[in-house]
Amino acid sequence: MRTPIMAGNWKMNCDNPQAEQLASAIAEQAGDIEGCEVIICPPFTALTTVADALSGTDIALGAQNMFWEEKGAYTGEISGPMLRSCGCEYVIIGHSERRGRFGSPDEDFTAELQKVFGDTDASVNRKIKAALSYDLTPIVCGGELLAERQTGQTDTVVKGQVEAAIEGLSADQVSRIVFAYEPVWAIGTGEVCEADEANRVIRLIRQTLAEAVSEEVAAQVRILYGGSVKPANVRGLMEQSEIDGGLVGGAALQADSFCELIEVAAEIKRN
Numbered sequence: 001m002r003t004p005i006m007a008g009n010w011k012m013n014c015d016n017p018q019a020e021q022l023a024s025a026i027a028e029q030a031g032d033i034e035g036c037e038v039i040i041c042p043p044f045t046a047l048t049t050v051a052d053a054l055s056g057t058d059i060a061l062g063a064q065n066m067f068w069e070e071k072g073a074y075t076g077e078i079s080g081p082m083l084r085s086c087g088c089e090y091v092i093i094g095h096s097e098r099r100g101r102f103g104s105p106d107e108d109f110t111a112e113l114q115k116v117f118g119d120t121d122a123s124v125n126r127k128i129k130a131a132l133s134y135d136l137t138p139i140v141c142g143g144e145l146l147a148e149r150q151t152g153q154t155d156t157v158v159k160g161q162v163e164a165a166i167e168g169l170s171a172d173q174v175s176r177i178v179f180a181y182e183p184v185w186a187i188g189t190g191e192v193c194e195a196d197e198a199n200r201v202i203r204l205i206r207q208t209l210a211e212a213v214s215e216e217v218a219a220q221v222r223i224l225y226g227g228s229v230k231p232a233n234v235r236g237l238m239e240q241s242e243i244d245g246g247l248v249g250g251a252a253l254q255a256d257s258f259c260e261l262i263e264v265a266a267e268i269k270r271n
């Protein structure tokens with residue numbers, strides 16, 4: 001039995017007063033829901049504020065990115081020990097936005113962002129290794145662009161991202177990772193991936209882990225779906241056997257909608 005996870009990725013939203021208000025509201029409404037792990041990933045600047053608001057609850061704190069070095073002359077970067085000292089237990093790694101892979105139709109802006117952010121399969125792998133060494137659970141993201149889906153490359157892209165992410169990791173290390181399938185074209189667009197198709201790709205991720213590591217590890221690893229998860233579509237997604245929860249952007253920015261997602265995941269996966 002894999003315990004479901006509902007993780008809120010706040011992206012670049014919420015200053016400290018807003019973060020305090022939102023985290024407190026979620027803690028109040030969802031603090032005692034059983035059967036679903038809840039993770040909140042605010043921006044770096046709000047980590048300690050959110051940690052305070054969540055203290056005494058089972059809701060866990062996560063960051064949205066990290067650098068692999070422990071400390072040093074890396075202006076603007078944040079290390080694993082720094083995240084731990086803020087109370088983080090999780091860290092999102094390799095989100096498509098950090099890889100500079102956006103669904104935006106503005107190609108010039110996307111090309112610019114690719115240079116500014118620019119995570120690669122190699123940097124994602126290094127960050128995962130570093131996160132695990134600091135006892136942070138990586139939430140490792142992958143997913144195809146619309147153009148890749150339209151040209152039949154979805155499976156190759158996703159399989160390749162997963163294989164590259166776990167390169168050089170032991171079975172024990174892989175078993176501690178949470179994966180998230182986030183088709184880029186579904187992120188922030190309101191266009192959710194069909195539940196059975198998301199389930200199919202997540203099964204492919206599990207098969208990839210089974211081939212690269214072991215059946216046992218593949219069966220125990222949690223794999224989330226992300227991309228326009230909302231109260232209106234969460235039920236169909238959570239009913240899928242391979243989907244172990246959600247990584248949620250927009251709908252995690254309102255306490256009511258995020259808590260509804262948590263309740264549905266807990267209810268469906270309990271049965």
Ligand code: 13P
Nearest residue numbers: 009187188227228249250
């Ligand atoms: P949305 O839920 O806003 O589509 O964002 C998904 C996402 O990118 C979560 O990491």
